[in-house]
Amino acid sequence: MTQDNTRYNHRAAEPKWRAAWSAAGIFKAVAPDKAAGKPKYYVLEMFPYPSGRIHVGHARNYTMGDVVARFKRARGYNVLHPMGWDAFGLPAENAAIDRGAHPFTWTLENIAVMKKQLELLGLDIDWDRELATCTPEYYKHQQKMFLAFWDKGLAYRRKAKVNWDPVDQTVLANEQVIDGRGWRSGAVVETRELEQWMFKVTQYADDLLEALKGLERWPDKVRLMQTNWIGKSRGAKVWWDIASVPPQLTGGHAKDPIEVFTTRPDTLFGASFLAMAPDHPLTKAIAAFRPDVAAFMAECAGLGTSEADIEQAEKIGIDLGVRVKHPLDPSWEIPVYAANFVLSTYGTGAIFGSPAGDQRDLDFANKYGLSFKPVVLPPGADPVTHAITDVAFTDDGVTYNSGFLDGLPTREAIAAAIAKLEETGHGKGTVQWRLRDWGVSRQRYWGCPIPAIHCQACGVVPVPDDQLPVTLPEDAVFDGAGNPLAKHPTWKHAPCPHCARPALRETDTLDTFVDSSWYFARFTDPQNKTAPFDKALADYWLPVDQYVGGIEHAVLHLLYSRFFTRAMRDCGFLSLPSGEPFDGLFTQGMVTHETYKSAAGKWLGPEEVDRRDSGAVDIATGAPVTVGAIEKMSKSKRNVVDLDDFVREYGADVARWFVLSDSPPERDVEWTASGVEGAWRFVQRVWAAVEAHGKAPKPKDPAGDISADGLALRQIAHRTLAGVTDDIEGFRFNRAVARLYELFNAVRKSEADAWSRGEALRIGVQVLSPFMPHLAEECWQALGQDGLLAAAPWPTADRALVAQDTITLPVQINGKKRGEITIAKGAAQDAVEAIALADETVKGFLKGQKVRKIILVPDRILNIVAAPAGGAAE
């Protein structure tokens, strides 16, 4: 017979236990007043975009959150672990254009499929709280919040230069432009001026920066990325009075001082020129009568903004014919240029060039023959001979050639220069931010409508509360050209809420990042019909204690959410004094897989390829296949393993186990068939051990006859328990997996008595349960335990068994390991020395040597420092 009766049957066990958990309702978060003193714990994975199907790569993120949720629940917390759908977005609208499917239908169908798939994983999720951002039940409250923000000045309208994606035909936030291309379409982004809705993120710039320091349970990397993104620079605004202008220049430009921003006011005496952005108002004004300047502007506008373009672009400029007076020495006149390397979007769109202290300024000065002098003396340099020719000195030093600043170190010189500028009215100490307000208008259908009405008489008017939600029209036309809302024949027409005259609805929708900036708060009260959420519930559950998601959201989503919680707090929706939505953040690595390409250049999926040592072959045709790079699982490269297929063959537990083993959670893990086999073998070994034990006689009196082997096994079990407990707390899942392998290997090999073995199995199964909940539950039952393991409290390790009473201590001689001795735990130095020096191996190595020093690290190591006897030293 090939039929093996003792095999664990995941196909029967997994659905059975999922049904049992569901029937018992153990994954439901308990209302605060019924929590019976249990502390709350909110664990959340970044919610998915419903794009189609789930593959095993997606499973890693949810499994990590699930391990934490199950663990915390067993540890006595009132756990909130919800799931929802980030359901607005371009793919749905593109599907509508490509296939004629309505975005709403397409999205709901995907959600249905993906929810079924997620359920297969056996996740500890409170599905009663499920939400989808594309439903009016959700976005109604978002519109409400938008109006509250607007009322508070946190949302406003402004004509702004925007990044226009010509393929997706919409505006992109700066954060969504990567190397000058749209983050989704990859199209080269154009600049346009449009009337835009903005969120005033900059209002919280200082707090968003400062509060990063308090986010101790966030990865340093993410905090650093946000710090850089916010980009705080201290410096000064400096006003340069006009000395002379071309006769054609009139009005303000001819007399108002030019404002520049600098972080190095200490180098003002090294100034050589001013440079304006090509699209600075002054440049434009001069271009109006100088064709050469107009041509220069056009040339600069034609240059790309991609990395390669910038690298190759030469630093070029043009003299505008304007002369300004030096702010600290009015007799000194300085020329004003327009230059292609000055950005209109940062600072004041104008700089002063101090060539000795800035490489770009130096290159520019050399190119146009502008004179300059060094003003910062490098440490140790000679003030008489020090000179700058083609390499600028950008570090701190001592100021010289600078009048009243002479002799001051750079930091002090900056402060002194600012003081002088303020005193003479030629400047002001200031802080410059890289962070800009968030443009949230999108010219798209499949997003949350912005609840505003444009009235010719009354201006832009909020939609009254009783008219919310402003819902999307179902009968829009999706032909890929422009915004379906703007083109809809009737939807945009609405009476003005103020004067009742015919007016037009706002046809822009909100950036989908708005939807995901507050969903974690909605989860605290997802059925609320009158408010986004109840304040008391949000105050109870927030902040999220553990957030799990991809590093790709290090700036966008996480920064927007931090803005949103502050804005919600200041509009009275919640308390959250810190303003921080996520107390702990973990950024998990991806699941990768080999890629396969046929001779014809077509990507092949793993299921279509027969992988051999020597290479790979297309199963259908027998043709050889090129094995490509190991990459993140993605639909486009087809290197995905479908979750349904996998669960049918191996079970959810094997998938869960695999994605957590081998690699640290923050690093990528490569999915391999052989790795899967290893996980599968382990499942069967665990089950075999439990089943074999279940049939063994159980002694009535546990304390009676514990063998030496039994004690040893009990020690391993309790140490595993203590270790895995720490590992889960510390997000070291791969280490926990290794420990569990060790425990079950030990059980298999041990000659322990039945009682000790039973205890080890019981502990092992319990500790295994966050990782492989179905198998653990089946084993729990087979071991004769009552109730559901998923509802059982986490066991406590016996400290006496975790602690070791005797220790094998390595003995080093001159730093090399030469032997081992057995000592009592905590033995004093003299006792250990005596044992070590009496040891035969040690004696052998010490023959003819004189012991000079003995270092004992208690219970860790002993190092004997020895030298040849009678040596000359000392």
Place this chain on the structure above:
RNA sequence: GCGGACGUGGCGAAACCGGUAGACGCAGCGGACUUAAAAUCCGCUUUUGGCAACGAAGUGCGGGUUCGAGUCCCGCCGUCCGCACCA
């Protein structure tokens, strides 16, 4: 260019505070069971010398601190990530 992280067997990795380098898994090799194969089980598996006991070397490279360095410091080399004409 600026900022950051990392570099350990054939592979993924472990070593948490400076204290036995390579746990655990994969692959490989040998064996048991089998008519045979699969599955399963047992053993070996950093390199190198040796029949062995037992040595030697070894955590990208070169230095340093220390009784002791994968871990700390300095300088290189390499890989990856973020930002980028940011004044």
